[in-house]
Amino acid sequence: MTSRFESVFLFVVARAMVPLIQVFAFYVITHGHYSPGGGFQGGVMLAASIILLRVSMGDESYERFPREAGIVIAGFGALAFALLGFMSMLFGGNFLEYALAVPGMGADELRYWGIFFAEVFIGFLVWGALVAIYDALETGGVE
């Protein structure tokens, strides 16, 4: 979008809402392994906060969150999730079995932290992918 309407209300409300949405998204992601929510829902909320910035601030938001950042974050999340899954295969377990040989941690604690980091990486993946979809739609598919 090339033009935008100057609206003080839209700008102030967006600036007030974005941090609250992001804090709630981090809560949903980090509590995803034992309460409703998880990486996907929290990642959607993070993407929604960035898209609210995109809609309300227009071209200014590309200075805060550049156009290339979305696909980079999605790639990081996917790669880290795949590495986390394959890491337990190096120790003789199945994909995403969290059968790591970390000294001083029982199997239950390993599974707890394994699911926690899987949720965090899924959150990165969904966040970056949805912002990248928005950016591709906004330009009509051409750079």
Add this chain to the structure above:
Amino acid sequence: MIYQLDFWLMVILVLFAILALEVRDLLAAVGVLTGFSFLMALLFAKLGAPDVALTEAALGAGLTGVFLLLALVFVGRESED
């Protein structure tokens, strides 16, 4: 279980679905579809599926509306049929 709340949520849900299909203005159709998704999230939460309700509220009532509005920028507001 509150059967009256279930009943009226279902009735409004069906009305919103028919309205989203029948309305001529595509911008209004996107708004009605977003309201449909929000009522769907309420119904999911009431049926004891908070995980699905959270997904529906974030995706259906949030991002899908934005993506459809963005598509309307390119295709225009008037319905063809």
